[in-house]
Amino acid sequence: MPEMPELEVLKENLERLIVGKSIEDFRIIKPYIQKTLLPDDLIGERVAGVTRRGKYIEILLASYRIVVHLMLAGRFKIQPKEKEPLKSSAAFIEFDNDNTLHLVEDAKLKRMSMWILPKGKGTDDIKELGPEPLSEEFTIDRLVKLLSGSRERLKNFLLNQRNVAGIGNAYADEICWQAGLSPFKQANKLSADEVARLHGAIRKTLIEATAQTRRLTGKGIEINETRPFMAVHRRKGEPCPRCGTRVQWVSTTARDTFYCPRCQTEGRILKDGRTSRFLKGN
Numbered sequence: 001m002p003e004m005p006e007l008e009v010l011k012e013n014l015e016r017l018i019v020g021k022s023i024e025d026f027r028i029i030k031p032y033i034q035k036t037l038l039p040d041d042l043i044g045e046r047v048a049g050v051t052r053r054g055k056y057i058e059i060l061l062a063s064y065r066i067v068v069h070l071m072l073a074g075r076f077k078i079q080p081k082e083k084e085p086l087k088s089s090a091a092f093i094e095f096d097n098d099n100t101l102h103l104v105e106d107a108k109l110k111r112m113s114m115w116i117l118p119k120g121k122g123t124d125d126i127k128e129l130g131p132e133p134l135s136e137e138f139t140i141d142r143l144v145k146l147l148s149g150s151r152e153r154l155k156n157f158l159l160n161q162r163n164v165a166g167i168g169n170a171y172a173d174e175i176c177w178q179a180g181l182s183p184f185k186q187a188n189k190l191s192a193d194e195v196a197r198l199h200g201a202i203r204k205t206l207i208e209a210t211a212q213t214r215r216l217t218g219k220g221i222e223i224n225e226t227r228p229f230m231a232v233h234r235r236k237g238e239p240c241p242r243c244g245t246r247v248q249w250v251s252t253t254a255r256d257t258f259y260c261p262r263c264q265t266e267g268r269i270l271k272d273g274r275t276s277r278f279l280k281g282n
């Protein structure tokens, strides 16, 4: 599932391809993708820009904005206009050059969504989002306030888009590791020093991952999501890059969490399941 770094690179590369182009045709192939009605006057609108807010990509037009959430496996694909739509195309936009932008979906569940909103209505109208983690407004003070108002575990705090926008399961693991904090630590119990470490870890992890993803992907819009640079996420049994201890894995309700016991949990191995005393006591 793409998170902030992958979506940031997607935004940059999509921008390069479609800004300045006019829409000649717009078709919905699979109705599930469509969360709003298709306006009649969309044809002829020119792309003014592409932005990202949290995990949403927004294509800005003169009178509308097209907002897309890729969820688990949605993708964008550019094809020459004369080519038949792909089997997995859920919608496509034909531009006044040779290109058609396809919104492609491979998943059966948690599929991608698209909203077409009048200009001025943005993603915050769809879902209330917390600050962008790499923006100036995301200060340590802001993080202190967000943490103190939360009764969540640290990993769940990071995953909650109302706290900070754009972080998912993979980068939440990496951020906790980078900060040297247990993913199950209670968010409102972090010390001042731990909050500062967390703030630095969020920024460092996301800045570095964005640079790496940019390098791995190149100029295309099929984003490289292999993430070979990750330290603990999906690295069970491999040595922690910081201390060499084997990375551990714990499964809770809906998610897998990866961590280094030496760097993050004072050597404790966390037990599976919600009733574990380690999870409760941590």
Ligand SMILES: [Zn+2]
Pocket: 240, 241, 242, 243, 244, 245, 260, 261, 262, 263, 264
């Ligand atoms: Zn370690």
